[in-house]
Amino acid sequence: MKISLMLNGTKIEREIAPDLLLIDFVREEGCYSVKRGCETSGCGLCTVFLDEKPVLSCSVLAARADGHAVTTLEGLQKEAEEFGAFIADQGAEQCGFCNPGMIMNAIALFRENPDPTEEEMKEYLAGNLCRCSGYEGQLRGMKAFLEYKKQGGAV
Amino acid sequence: MKTVGQPIRKKDAMALVTGQPVFTDDIAPKNCLIVKVLRSPHANAMVRSVKKDLAEKVEGIEAVYTWEDVPDERFTLAGQTYPEASPYDRLILDRHVRYVGDPVAIVAGRDEACVDQALKRLKVEYEILPAILDLHEAKDSEILVHPEENWKALCKVGADNKRNLCASGESHDGDVEAVLQDCEEVVEGTYHVKANQQAMMETFRTVCYLDPYGRLNVMSSTQIVFHVRRILSNALGISKSRIRVFKPRIGGGFGAKQTSVSEIYPAFVTWKTGKPSKMIFTREESQIASSPRHEMEVSVRVGADRDGRIRAIDVYTLSNTGAYGEHGPTTVGLSGHKSIPLYGSLEAHRFRYDVVYTNVMSSGAYRGYGATQGIYAVETAVNELAERLHIDPVELRLKNMVREGQIMPAYYGEQTNSCALDRCLKRAADMIGWKEKYPCRDMGNGKVRSVGVAMAMQGSGISNVDVGSATIKLEEDGVYALSIGAADMGTGCDTTMAQVAAECLDCSIEQIIVSGADTDTSPYDSGSYASSTAYITGKAVEKACRKLQEKICEKAASMLGCEVDAVEFDGHTAVDRTTGKQVTLKEIGTAGQSGNARSLQVTETNSSPVSPPPFMAGMAEIEVDKATGHVELLDYVAVVDCGTPLNPNLCRCQVEGGLAQGIGMALYEDVRYSARGQMLNNSFMQYKIPTRLDVGTLRVEFESSYEETGPFGAKSIGEVVINTPAPALTHAVANATGLWIHELPITSEKIAMGLLKK
Numbered sequence: 001m002k003i004s005l006m007l008n009g010t011k012i013e014r015e016i017a018p019d020l021l022l023i024d025f026v027r028e029e030g031c032y033s034v035k036r037g038c039e040t041s042g043c044g045l046c047t048v049f050l051d052e053k054p055v056l057s058c059s060v061l062a063a064r065a066d067g068h069a070v071t072t073l074e075g076l077q078k079e080a081e082e083f084g085a086f087i088a089d090q091g092a093e094q095c096g097f098c099n100p101g102m103i104m105n106a107i108a109l110f111r112e113n114p115d116p117t118e119e120e121m122k123e124y125l126a127g128n129l130c131r132c133s134g135y136e137g138q139l140r141g142m143k144a145f146l147e148y149k150k151q152g153g154a155v
Numbered sequence: 156m157k158t159v160g161q162p163i164r165k166k167d168a169m170a171l172v173t174g175q176p177v178f179t180d181d182i183a184p185k186n187c188l189i190v191k192v193l194r195s196p197h198a199n200a201m202v203r204s205v206k207k208d209l210a211e212k213v214e215g216i217e218a219v220y221t222w223e224d225v226p227d228e229r230f231t232l233a234g235q236t237y238p239e240a241s242p243y244d245r246l247i248l249d250r251h252v253r254y255v256g257d258p259v260a261i262v263a264g265r266d267e268a269c270v271d272q273a274l275k276r277l278k279v280e281y282e283i284l285p286a287i288l289d290l291h292e293a294k295d296s297e298i299l300v301h302p303e304e305n306w307k308a309l310c311k312v313g314a315d316n317k318r319n320l321c322a323s324g325e326s327h328d329g330d331v332e333a334v335l336q337d338c339e340e341v342v343e344g345t346y347h348v349k350a351n352q353q354a355m356m357e358t359f360r361t362v363c364y365l366d367p368y369g370r371l372n373v374m375s376s377t378q379i380v381f382h383v384r385r386i387l388s389n390a391l392g393i394s395k396s397r398i399r400v401f402k403p404r405i406g407g408g409f410g411a412k413q414t415s416v417s418e419i420y421p422a423f424v425t426w427k428t429g430k431p432s433k434m435i436f437t438r439e440e441s442q443i444a445s446s447p448r449h450e451m452e453v454s455v456r457v458g459a460d461r462d463g464r465i466r467a468i469d470v471y472t473l474s475n476t477g478a479y480g481e482h483g484p485t486t487v488g489l490s491g492h493k494s495i496p497l498y499g500s501l502e503a504h505r506f507r508y509d510v511v512y513t514n515v516m517s518s519g520a521y522r523g524y525g526a527t528q529g530i531y532a533v534e535t536a537v538n539e540l541a542e543r544l545h546i547d548p549v550e551l552r553l554k555n556m557v558r559e560g561q562i563m564p565a566y567y568g569e570q571t572n573s574c575a576l577d578r579c580l581k582r583a584a585d586m587i588g589w590k591e592k593y594p595c596r597d598m599g600n601g602k603v604r605s606v607g608v609a610m611a612m613q614g615s616g617i618s619n620v621d622v623g624s625a626t627i628k629l630e631e632d633g634v635y636a637l638s639i640g641a642a643d644m645g646t647g648c649d650t651t652m653a654q655v656a657a658e659c660l661d662c663s664i665e666q667i668i669v670s671g672a673d674t675d676t677s678p679y680d681s682g683s684y685a686s687s688t689a690y691i692t693g694k695a696v697e698k699a700c701r702k703l704q705e706k707i708c709e710k711a712a713s714m715l716g717c718e719v720d721a722v723e724f725d726g727h728t729a730v731d732r733t734t735g736k737q738v739t740l741k742e743i744g745t746a747g748q749s750g751n752a753r754s755l756q757v758t759e760t761n762s763s764p765v766s767p768p769p770f771m772a773g774m775a776e777i778e779v780d781k782a783t784g785h786v787e788l789l790d791y792v793a794v795v796d797c798g799t800p801l802n803p804n805l806c807r808c809q810v811e812g813g814l815a816q817g818i819g820m821a822l823y824e825d826v827r828y829s830a831r832g833q834m835l836n837n838s839f840m841q842y843k844i845p846t847r848l849d850v851g852t853l854r855v856e857f858e859s860s861y862e863e864t865g866p867f868g869a870k871s872i873g874e875v876v877i878n879t880p881a882p883a884l885t886h887a888v889a890n891a892t893g894l895w896i897h898e899l900p901i902t903s904e905k906i907a908m909g910l911l912k913k
């Protein structure tokens with residue numbers, strides 16, 4: 001079947017198999033930030049935006065994205081760099097494999113709720129597993145980032 | 156110090172947080188054959204026949220291999236220095252399959268769909284054999300996991316395949332029975348640690364291709380490039396000169412990737428077909444056919460006098476290595492050698508062990524490597540002793556713990572030359588408010604808050620075995636290129652090694668380029684495991700940099716036309732003290748590339764006769780719901796002595812990450828099998844690793860000693876940090892409920908049912 005969608009702002013038309021998952025579609029399109037960490041929709045590594053909403057791309061058929069906009073971290077490089085720097089300043093990226101999914105979801109949170117409490121951050125990101133960091137460094141990074149934003153983006 | 160001890164950003168941090176394609180499957184050639192294996196549904200069986208004609212007919216299938224196609228020389232997948240302690244008990248494919256998940260056939264094809272279809276079309280006839288699934292039934296069973304004649308043990312580790320023994324042994328100091336008999340109090344307990352999965356986010360994966368020289372190139376997510384080269388050479392029966400192994404960024408290891416779990420299959424395919432291939436483990440495969448922590452049952456006796464003087468410790472460990480012996484003989488050693496020496500003034504100790512083969516997946520290396528299991532047992536026994544003696548467990552430890560300067564008979568007779576364990580414990584007690592909170596407070600709403608404590612140690616590399624090396628060269632423009640064979644798997648060792656180099660060479664961290672690990676270009680390193688990199692490789696970096704600095708001064712002297720003794724070099728400029736003439740580092744680097752006959756490059760290698768232990772104290776505060784048994788972790792404090800923290804940020808993240816894994820191990824994580832030997836927790840739905848809602852608040856501090864033999868006083872940190880949660884949480888649960896739970900994980904069910912029985 002043929003689908004047509006916007007991927008990171010570029011229009012893509014492609015012939016696909018009906019059972020192709022969105023995660024495999026975007027990786028085939030060169031969006032390697034999108035990672036597979038499980039097969040049971042439980043790790044958050046494959047988070048992408050479908051239109052403006054974060055979804056697990058392992059649980060969405062590529063066909064479902066037909067006519068929609070898909071955004072991966074490749075399309076959010078400026079935001080990734082701005083926020084990611086605060087994770088990096090904690091050393092909390094560690095192996096880095098879960099980072100893109102976590103950062104996608106964090107960006108989604110900050111767009112939805114620019115001033116989340118600690119509990120809200122933990123709740124929102126509960127589905128983003130990380131085996132390296134123990135999550136504390138990610139939390140410190142997020143808090144520092146929010147503080148930076150509150151100061152108007154000045155360090 | 157300008158660079159060491161600074162919270163410097165990891166050199167690869169921004170690439171990682173922006174999601175650049177830096178991992179194995181991101182940079183695999185696009186034309187790779189897809190490699191998968193058919194796995195045995197039986198725990199113990201002989202393959203009578205494999206009908207593969209229908210599978211081979213599937214369009215796109217390149218090859219189907221069975222036991223008939225592979226070499227019959229046995230080898231081990233354990234990444235260890237040769238001769239490996241782990242027995243040679245593996246084949247690439249074996250007619251005798253020994254656990255549910257053991258590979259029966261390898262299929263390679265154009266894409267996943269055709270390979271999946273071919274796998275379904277393979278018809279295998281099995282002769283099903285009775286299996287051993289309980290570690291207690293293995294030793295001297297009539298059922299043999301490895302009856303084959305070509306099984307072999309390279310080292311004297313007390314192995315005997317005709318008794319299902321992967322290893323056995325005993326060591327002691329003094330007469331433990333006599334001392335225990337003389338003790339006024341003896342606490343006895345048997346503690347059961349189940350297997351755990353490392354569950355790194357990136358599953359096992361390997362890409363293979365032939366290079367223009369016809370050599371097998373292996374890009375793999377591995378901690379041990381040099382050992383993988385040997386393993387593949389053994390498995391394929393080809394010379395090491397024909398194999399190159401290298402790693403890109405690694406999505407977590409934790410010891411899992413100290414075993415060559417995925418490499419042999421695509422390597423075999425590429426070697427046979429000449430075509431590039433890759434194998435990406437699914438999460439399910441990573442759960443059921445990999446290299447988890449050894450299940451161990453640790454029996455402990457601790458003897459003391461009524462005043463709280465601990466006089467003797469006796470440990471017996473029964474370890475389950477599963478179907479193959481990877482890391483079996485070595486992990487078990489740590490269960491005694493890194494638990495007993497926490498107590499410094501023992502009159503006697505004894506440590507005995509058996510490691511048995513059973514028909515479950517092979518165990519392997521997981522952070523803590525046996526020390527975790529032993530420390531859980533010994534520390535819990537000591538907490539039970541404190542209760543029996545009515546002595547505060549912190550006081551009991553302060554009275555008995557190992558101190559700087561002591562000889563540790565159970566730790567290979569080594570002396571502790573750097574030990575701040577006493578400061579760690581006191582600081583942890585202050586941080587958590589031990590005096591006010593111990594043992595518990597009834598909250599009046601069916602909930603009880605309590606605290607628990609444990610201490611831990613580990614090593615820093617394997618003494619007299621591990622090797623670390625570093626090559627450093629001065630390039631144009633005063634840039635240094637550092638090459639290491641240690642594997643940064645997210646730990647940040649590329650950065651910490653650069654920090655050591657920058658400190659030695661008096662330059663900025665940006666001036667140091669780091670590369671590794673690659674068997675063709677990196678200097679030899681046994682690999683990143685056994686908490687070795689900071690201590691062993693770090694010292695190699697220091698040595699190499701010091702020598703390079705001498706060479707730089709010599710070169711400067713010849714450029715300045717003076718004696719080398721007259722040269723003063725501050726990292727940027729070399730000055731002739733007599734004339735005041737100077738040359739810059741840039742000029743020296745440039746001169747090194749024109750008409751120069753003296754190499755501005757140094758390789759240094761390091762090994763250590765000692766393995767200085769890092770120490771730590773951990774304390775947990777929990778709230779137990781007495782009706783449901785639910786445990787909420789409120790607060791965990793950890794105070795660590797890793798010597799000098801080379802990079803406090805990265806050290807802190809190591810501690811927090813290790814604590815989270817230890818918390819998962821203590822409360823949730825449990826590799827379980829069905830009555831037929833099928834692994835039950837084969838996904839993250841069933842195998843629960845902690846989310847950010849489960850870890851409470853982790854608070855980490857450092858109390859540093861200074862280790863003279865380490866780089867700038869550093870010891871290790873990676874492993875010690877996983878060892879305290881299990882005993883500290885067991886203790887906290889006991890303080891809240893009166894239940895001493897002797898089997899991990901401490902689930903809500905165990906607590907609720909235990910309270911009902913009380």
